[in-house]
Amino acid sequence: xxxxxxxxxxxxxxxxxxxxxxxxxxxxxxxxxxxxxxxxxxxxxxxxxxxxxxxxxxxxxxxxxxxxxxxxxxxxxxxxxxxxxxxxxxxxxxxxxxxxxxxxxxxxxxxxxxxxxxxxxxxxxxxxxxxxxxxxxxxxxxxxxxxxxxxxxxxxxxxxxxxxxxxxxxxxx
Numbered sequence: 001x002x003x004x005x006x007x008x009x010x011x012x013x014x015x016x017x018x019x020x021x022x023x024x025x026x027x028x029x030x031x032x033x034x035x036x037x038x039x040x041x042x043x044x045x046x047x048x049x050x051x052x053x054x055x056x057x058x059x060x061x062x063x064x065x066x067x068x069x070x071x072x073x074x075x076x077x078x079x080x081x082x083x084x085x086x087x088x089x090x091x092x093x094x095x096x097x098x099x100x101x102x103x104x105x106x107x108x109x110x111x112x113x114x115x116x117x118x119x120x121x122x123x124x125x126x127x128x129x130x131x132x133x134x135x136x137x138x139x140x141x142x143x144x145x146x147x148x149x150x151x152x153x154x155x156x157x158x159x160x161x162x163x164x165x166x167x168x169x170x171x172x173x
Contacts, residue, residue, distance in 0.1 A: 016036065042079065049063065051070060051072075064102040093118040099124040112143055125158075
């Protein structure tokens with residue numbers, strides 16, 4: 001995020017309702033172009049139960065069930081991308097980066113249903129989570145391909161995958 005701000009003078013809108021993340025961000029000396037909204041990204045608007053990680057030193061909570069921490073779950077505000085865009089007055093999105101702890105699958109389905117097509121989508125897939133599995137990631141990649149996206153990067157772990165819309169590629173490539 002900071003690299004994009006420094007190189008291109010872009011505005012970065014971050015969305016994270018996790019209390020530990022919000023607290024950490026508040027201690028950082030970030031440029032004015034980095035704006036945190038303390039709300040989560042989901043496929044609906046409302047309140048969602050977040051289950052903290054089993055290791056208390058970790059930060060990332062998930063809407064997926066975690067029996068080990070179900071007694072520590074808390075509710076946070078979440079919104080769909082369509083609602084966020086409407087509230088901010090955005091007609092399009094150049095780059096969407098998602099690390100949303102297992103909810104990326106539902107959000108991609110929602111983007112397809114609402115015909116929201118960011119130029120690029122960077123996703124950390126969570127098929128390693130209990131009850132998710134690789135098939136769900138493969139299905140999501142196929143959905144993105146049907147939506148006109150091509151894969152242009154896959155991390156060594158196979159969990160971070162970057163997509164670009166075909167119509168965003170230069171004809172010179």
